[in-house]
Amino acid sequence: MPDRAPQPVDRQLPTDEARDLISLVRDIAQREIAPEAAEGEDAGHFPREVFGLLSESGLLGLPYDSEYGGGDQPYEVYLQALEELAAARLTVGLGVSVHTLACHALAQYGTKEQQVEHLPAMLGGGLLGAYCLSEPSSGSDAASLRTKAVRDGDDWVITGTKAWITHGGIADFYTVMARTGGEGARGITAFLVPGDAEGLHAALPEKKMGMKGSPTAQVHFDGVRVSDERRIGDEGQGFAIALSALDSGRLGIAACAVGVAQAALDEAVAYATGRQQFGRPIADFQGLRFMLADMATQIEAGRALYLAAARLRDAGRPFSKQAAMAKLLCTDAAMKVTTDAVQVLGGYGYTADFPVERYMREAKVLQIVEGTNQIQRMVIARHVAGPDSR
Known part of the structure; x- marks a missing residue:
């Protein structure tokens, strides 16, 4: 359907x-x-x-x-x-x-x-971009990335592998974080790499439970040479740039999550008001009415939170905590709302004849990308209670 x-x-x-x-x-x-x-x-x-x-x-x-x-x-x-x-x-x-x-x-x-x-x-101009931070051995611990960029005259030579790259293999340009100095966050620099650079190639896309139309792949950099003119920011500033981008990106994921949840609610309401059981629409039954009410409330709460964080950003005020909160709340809500939508549709919800099963599969990845929701809780706790004492 x-x-x-x-x-x-x-x-x-x-x-x-x-x-x-x-x-x-x-x-x-x-x-x-x-x-x-x-x-x-x-x-x-x-x-x-x-x-x-x-x-x-x-x-x-x-x-x-x-x-x-x-x-x-x-x-x-x-x-x-x-x-x-x-x-x-x-x-x-x-x-x-x-x-x-x-x-x-x-x-x-x-x-x-x-x-x-x-x-x-x-x-x-019709170009499409990709963002390369994560690696096979450094996801949540992004500061431990191993992809290296070595200076060679006026150029940099990039070698390593990035993982879980949306648009990997089809992007026209890649914003790449690579190590140019010592270990840790201060040794990372950002580069703008053309998608057709010699030595850049992508693995076969991952086989995923959802988002099958969006290619996600490892991207290999085998001695990719880029001019120093494509270095973004200062040497060693890359990790700060990456975190700045992620704060804004988390708001994007929050908005996407609310969109998926809203689509699931719309489908559930349409089905519940049209499906007859015991001589009346199933939307008349209190159990389902309360479920729909809870779904709608979670969506409105998520939307309000991501917009509040966005307004802080637009005003030039700190919004990192609120971005993490929005990403956490909205994506958890999307998972709950889409799961409930499947329940509202009953057996039909479990079939591919209706889109709610796809929404549920897609919602899951939103709890993982741009920092898992466990990482979001760590970010929020750091703002609320201060750094971990260890």
Whole structure:
């Protein structure tokens, strides 16, 4: 069964321009994304054509400076656009979030010359990015990464393997964190690597329980040579750049989670109000009514939290704690809501005839990416109770 078109959400948007923008995103989601979502995921098809359309529509660089092809939109608006895309198909919403994450280092830490040269194509020129931090032996402990970049004249030679890379093998550029100094966080530097660089190749995509349309693969760097002009920020600044990007990226994941949860709730409500048992809709039964009420409440709470964190970011205030809280709450809520949606549909919910089983499988990965939810709890606890005394 094709996915149900995303239902309009009563949004509080700051300007008429923002309202028009979200209307555009919703229209694209309903016409171009949702109708093909189920078939595309089942076939493992990555919708590159959709990303081309989003780029042409100015939707791949929403939170960045219009001087370089961005949309000049606050995060408060950008995240609501992400939510709409993820509600239609998570492969698209998450893909936009990852692309935005991959652009962050250059947009925030690059030189003026680097930004002029690269950002217009990255934000509005049809390019698609990937973010390379995790490795086979360093996931949560990202500061222990082993990929090395060795100076050779005016170039750097990068050698190592990155793991769990969304868009691995199909990205046009990779923002790569590599070790240029000693052990630990201070020895890491950021680089902008072209997708067609000699010596860069990707392994076969991972076989996953969900998100089958979004390729996730190891990316190997076998003596990849890049100019020092593609180094982003100072030597040794890479880990700080990576953490800065992740704070914003966690908000993207939170918004995507709310989108998936909203899609699951919409499907559950439609089924419960249409399904007759004992002579009346099953939505009349208190057990299901309470379940739907709980699902709706978790979604609204998650949306409110990610928007509150976004407004802190837009105001230039610290938001790391709130970003971790939003990522934690929204993704846990998405897992609960999608699981409950399967329960509402009963046996039908367990079949591929309805999309809720896919939403449940997709929701699981959101508790893992951009830092597991156990890591989010560590981040939050550090803000609340101070550093671990060990």
